[in-house]
Amino acid sequence: MGHREDLLDGAKRCLAQKGFARTTARDIVKESGTNLASIGYHYGSKDALLAQAYVALVEDMGPAFEGGGEGSLPGEPGSLERFQALWSNIIGTMREPGSIWRLGMEALVMGDRMPEVRDHLARAQREAGRGLVPLLMGGREEDVSxxxxxxxxxxxxxxxTGLIAQWNFDPATAPDADRLTEGLRQVIAGMRLAENTTAS
Structure with a gap:
């Protein structure tokens, strides 16, 4: 591995141990076995490196979202069964001790103090959504418009984002996939009733 990859791996470990606000550039250098100049050369700044490290940590969760492997989600694409299975897997990652999602809440709450992290993660949200669409609807990520x-x-x-907030704030009352799916089922039923009423 080169310095760029070493820095990214070191930053990921620092985030897991200390979070965004408490991680210093020297922490990353010590953890990665590189030097301070490498951060600026490869990433521009410590905050840009931390933001990319967080995105990489989230991307590493992809197999867990699928339940362990590609094509393993049950139910037809677009079905309530698929919706429930996907969100059950995602929520499962929020239940784990030391879940990385606490880092997302830290970035959300401290965004004004870490504008470079906030801006990078805001740009990454569109691609995160693009990656979730095929899991729910089928197809390939590269085909998502x-x-x-x-x-x-x-x-x-x-x-x-709402689930992350609720699971970090109060896991005891945060919704599980069953409640989430039932809520969606009620929304769909209400829409169908409204359409039938309008049609008649």
Whole structure:
């Protein structure tokens, strides 16, 4: 591995141990076995490196979202069964001790103090949504249009952000996938009733 990869791996370990605010550039250098100049050369700044490290940690969760492997989610694409299975897997990652999602809450709460982290993660949200769409609807990530990423993908990211907040704030009352799916089922039933009423 070169310095760029060493820095990224070191930053990921620092985030897991200390979070965004308490990680210093010297921590990353010590953890990665590199030097301070490498951070600026490869990433521009410590905060840009930390933001990319967090995105990499989230990407590492991809197999867990699928339940361990590609194509392992049950239910037809777009079905409530698929929705429930996907969100059950995602919520499962929030239940784990030391879940990385606490880092997302830290970035959200301290965004004004870490503008470079906030801006990088804001740009990454669209691609996060693009990655969630195929898990729910089937197909390939590269085929997801910008319009779908900005609608269905944004819906998924918004739902996920809310779940992260609730699971970090009070796990005892945070919704599980069953309650989430039942809520969606009620929304769909209400829409169908409204459509039938309008049609008659």
């Amino acid at each position: 910008d319009e779908t990423a900005d609608t269905l993908g944004a819906f998924c990211v918004t739902l996920m």
